[in-house]
Amino acid sequence: MRIGATLLLKNGFCYQSYGWKLLRPLGSLQNAVDHLEEYCIDEIAIIRLCRNNENKSSLMADLKLIKDLDCMTPIAFGGGLRDIQTIELVKNLPIERLIFSSSFIEKNQKLLDYAVNIFGNQAIISLLPLYLDDLKIKCFCPSLSKDFEIDMEFIDSLSNEVIIYDIKNEGNFDGFEMKILEQIKIPTSKIIATGGIGDLKSRQLYELGIAATYIDNTTLHREYSTSYFKVG
Amino acid sequence: MIIDIIDLGIGNISSLQNSLHRLNILSRRVDSTQALNSDTILLPGVGAMGVYMNRLESKGFDSYIVEAVKSNVRVIGICLGFQVLTKYSEESGGVKCLGLIEGITHKLSKVTKKNISTHNGWEEFFFDRSLLQTCGYKNNYKRTRKNYIRGRVFYNHEYGVIPEMESNQSIQIPNEKINSFSSLYVNKNIIGMQFHPEKSQHTGLQLLSMIL
Numbered sequence: 001m002r003i004g005a006t007l008l009l010k011n012g013f014c015y016q017s018y019g020w021k022l023l024r025p026l027g028s029l030q031n032a033v034d035h036l037e038e039y040c041i042d043e044i045a046i047i048r049l050c051r052n053n054e055n056k057s058s059l060m061a062d063l064k065l066i067k068d069l070d071c072m073t074p075i076a077f078g079g080g081l082r083d084i085q086t087i088e089l090v091k092n093l094p095i096e097r098l099i100f101s102s103s104f105i106e107k108n109q110k111l112l113d114y115a116v117n118i119f120g121n122q123a124i125i126s127l128l129p130l131y132l133d134d135l136k137i138k139c140f141c142p143s144l145s146k147d148f149e150i151d152m153e154f155i156d157s158l159s160n161e162v163i164i165y166d167i168k169n170e171g172n173f174d175g176f177e178m179k180i181l182e183q184i185k186i187p188t189s190k191i192i193a194t195g196g197i198g199d200l201k202s203r204q205l206y207e208l209g210i211a212a213t214y215i216d217n218t219t220l221h222r223e224y225s226t227s228y229f230k231v232g
Numbered sequence: 233m234i235i236d237i238i239d240l241g242i243g244n245i246s247s248l249q250n251s252l253h254r255l256n257i258l259s260r261r262v263d264s265t266q267a268l269n270s271d272t273i274l275l276p277g278v279g280a281m282g283v284y285m286n287r288l289e290s291k292g293f294d295s296y297i298v299e300a301v302k303s304n305v306r307v308i309g310i311c312l313g314f315q316v317l318t319k320y321s322e323e324s325g326g327v328k329c330l331g332l333i334e335g336i337t338h339k340l341s342k343v344t345k346k347n348i349s350t351h352n353g354w355e356e357f358f359f360d361r362s363l364l365q366t367c368g369y370k371n372n373y374k375r376t377r378k379n380y381i382r383g384r385v386f387y388n389h390e391y392g393v394i395p396e397m398e399s400n401q402s403i404q405i406p407n408e409k410i411n412s413f414s415s416l417y418v419n420k421n422i423i424g425m426q427f428h429p430e431k432s433q434h435t436g437l438q439l440l441s442m443i444l
Contacts, residue, residue: 002352002353002354037433042353042354042386043386067246070250071247071250072247072250072251072254072430072431072432072433072436072437073431073433074386074388074428074431075431091241091242091243092241092242092243092245092246093244093246094244094245094246094247094250095244095247095278096244096247096278096388096428096431097388116280117280117282117283117324118242118279118280118283119242119278119279119280120278120279120280120281120312120323120390121280121390122350122352122388122389122390123278123279123388160350160352160390161350161352190350211352211353212353
């Protein structure tokens with residue numbers, strides 16, 4: 001099981017978030033990435049914070065930051081990849097994988113096919129912002145800023161891996177809701193779990209055979225080496 | 233020596249350039265055959281085979297690379313850049329490739345028995361420098377005195393290369409589920425790597441300094 005971290009990017013700076021609401025600044029992107037590399041993280045997901053308020057200049061500024069990034073750890077990038085023009089802009093970035101959220105939730109097959117055609121299917125990751133409400137899974141659609149029904153079959157067929165983001169428990173040490181995984185009809189070997197992953201949850205998820213966990217808050221706030229999480 | 237990196241407008245070329253920069257190796261992006269002028273050509277690899285091969289052909293890189301190999305130019309392919317050196321790839325509905333490696337690029341799920349459709353993550357890596365000599369790969373630039381590398385490398389692929397004949401030119405992926413696929417291939421002036429050395433942290437840098 002890989003141990004990764006998420007970095008949220010907004011207006012040129014990195015943040016950690018709590019419960020999908022509160023943001024804690026982490027400084028520059030290069031600085032945060034350097035720290036994660038120092039802690040021997042396996043991969044980094046850089047996600048731009050843009051819901052239904054995307055603007056072009058902010059996108060271009062963020063892409064410039066990614067372009068200048070000096071990093072020898074695998075990078076997945078997402079946040080605002082909602083049209084072909086934006087996909088064209090990320091073609092030359094020093095990234096290996098793309099993260100789509102709204103496009104999977106809204107079933108934008110045309111855009112996803114376009115991305116697969118250029119980057120290959122191995123590069124396509126879906127991100128599902130989920131939470132449990134009355135023991136039922138709810139999915140928040142970033143572009144619409146509201147909950148939306150998801151088609152698991154569609155998501156499974158087009159994504160190489162799926163990030164299950166527990167938005168309610170994000171930033172809550174070991175708070176990740178395991179019941180979410182019981183309702184997700186996606187092979188566990190394709191799942192990346194994040195949002196409240198501590199050492200206990202990390203071990204439970206390893207036993208389930210999932211692909212990776214993103215332990216962002218734990219890594220950056222406590223300045224931990226990731227070796228403690230590398231079980232098996 | 234300046235290394236020429238083939239620029240097809242897709243892929244993580246700047247990651248590769250950053251790695252080479254850390255090793256004090258000069259490199260440049262080349263987007264036309266007229267500009268190629270190095271004894272080492274690097275084929276980077278993040279993308280889909282259909283588009284990748286199409287762009288190689290439209291810019292005339294396909295025939296240039298085949299001729300360059302005959303003229304003893306070193307050609308190094310990474311991930312998709314490795315797969316394109318084989319004879320044929322099953323990706324994008326089936327694509328005829330450059331045919332510089334006697335092998336086929338197969339979909340992982342078609343070959344593996346345990347329904348492995350993708351291979352993402354890190355695997356152990358051991359490399360003995362003497363393999364380069366055994367396989368006839370010449371390196372006049374001694375950037376490191378190390379003879380062995382032991383570490384881990386990063387993979388992200390759904391297709392892999394299976395050489396047609398078993399030989400010591402190919403090192404298998406050290407994972408029992410997919411060990412029929414090649415991790416690293418050396419034959420004279422050709423090297424192919426299924427993993428990403430530019431994203432394999434310290435191990436990747438060591439390997440690049442040994443082969444470049």
